[in-house]
Amino acid sequence: MAEATYIGNGDEDAEVVPLRPRPASTGLDAIIVGGGAIGLACAWQAARAGARVRVIERDRPGSGASGVAAGMLAPVGEATWGEEDLLRLALTSARRWPAFAAAIEADAEADLSYVESGALHVALDRDEAEALDRRHELMRSLGLDARRLTPTEARDLEPGLAPAVAGAVEAPGEASVDPRALVAALVAAFDARGGELVTEAEVTEPIVEGDRLVGVRTDDGTEHRAPHVVLAAGCWSGALGWLRGDARPPVRPVKGQVVTLRGSVSDPICSRMVASERVYIVPRDDGRVIVGATVEEQGFDLRVTAGGVYELLREAYRALPDIVELELEETIAGMRPGTPDNAPLIGRGAMKGLMLATGHYRNGILLAPVTAESIASLIAGDEPDFDLGAFDPTRFATVEAGG
């Protein structure tokens, strides 16, 4: 196994990234722009397959959406009309999650808090019950594992549910993971596989030779060269001015606010994920309870607002009234990398040497295994084992060339 190298620009976070100062290697196989769950998962998977990989992150790992996500691995709950290709990708990735989690945990010697708890979708009035019926019909028509429950059956499963609950659908196969633990473990696993992580370095320029992208330059002037550059810059992927206009993906930020509460480990407020039309509640095994999330088209905006927090707590209270007894631990906002069709961009880009792994919108944590395995295959010169046709990064008409 190659030795790991850490290259930082100063104020390294030694808690997260083991410091092993050694000279930077030459002869990289791939550079990955962005140290979120997607960039790190691709990097770790490629390094695991024997590639020499460098991740360049302008802040710290997980400082984007991956550090805010609730961590639901919920292909059934996220299924919606007209997104069958995305559903197939999501179901494939969900099936790969147990092995993916076990392999990261083994490399990192860390726990991801991967829990197969299942989820309960609840309706809290008659209108919501009608909407839930329609969603249940959709789930059944797509062959998904989802069972309609009466209010009594729902309360038998989750005694903390409000008496007003008017109906429920159980999705027993859904799971969750702690995304911050995932990022930290991916950093350690990548390091264990000989990967290089550069933090606090922003990619600001491409290095182009002929018609090929052969590397990138960071804001400190350093050149990083490799035959493959993978863009995994989350919601910023569409705003990278240094990338040629026709190669820049139409990715936009979609804001989501989240509230974290602290409850009892021995007497949790719920034992599975509980979701209504307007809110979801994800219990963690350490007593935290994640309440998410708003969906706001606000551009690049990370403000936590009184209205956002109020709406989340009000809707969480309607589902699980005891939530008001819990301690308020954190309020935070993140930006999902949204795309015009809500599906990610995975594969070769519009320039030779460029690959994309971005635009995962609401499902980047869920889609990490299938994305990482696909990108690692492409870096190795192999075809991915999942047909990525519907997720081709060049499928959209893009911004004017030459920008």
Ligand code: FAD
């Ligand atoms: P990010 O995590 O945003 O990482 C991108 C990184 O690129 C950042 O660290 C950034 O600093 C870096 N970067 C940007 N530009 C540059 C540059 N020029 N040079 C170097 N580095 C750069 N998904 C799920 O599957 N389940 C959920 O339950 C879930 N809940 C969510 C709840 C909320 C509120 C939000 C906001 C998202 C949620 N998501 C969820 C979606 C998920 O968080 C994202 O799809 C996923 O984290 C995207 O990962 P990423 O690595 O592509 O992006």
Ligand code: GLY
């Ligand atoms: N997948 C949950 C969210 O994006 O809020």
